[in-house]
Amino acid sequence: MNACTHLSGLPGAGPAPASETCLECLAVGSHPVQLRLCLVCGHVGCCDSSPYRHATGHYEETGHAVMRSLEPGASWRWCYVDQVLV
Numbered sequence: 001m002n003a004c005t006h007l008s009g010l011p012g013a014g015p016a017p018a019s020e021t022c023l024e025c026l027a028v029g030s031h032p033v034q035l036r037l038c039l040v041c042g043h044v045g046c047c048d049s050s051p052y053r054h055a056t057g058h059y060e061e062t063g064h065a066v067m068r069s070l071e072p073g074a075s076w077r078w079c080y081v082d083q084v085l086v
Contacts, residue, residue: 004079006065015042022046040064
């Protein structure tokens with residue numbers, strides 16, 4: 001299993017969420033399935049089970065590699081580059 005090479009460069013607590021929901025979903029009249037938080041800048045986007053996959057789109061546009069779930073009780077993180085849960 002690959003290790004994530006990106007998480008160690010990020011602050012421990014991570015940034016505060018920039019919004020309470022996926023603003024891109026709101027703009028197009030869609031409802032996010034689950035929310036993801038970019039651990040670099042605090043962008044909140046919808047997961048890949050949502051129609052528009054805004055969290056992945058944020059990674060593709062910015063290169064911000066690590067996100068975490070914003071769902072209650074979830075603490076996992078995902079590195080898009082290394083393709084691992086951390």
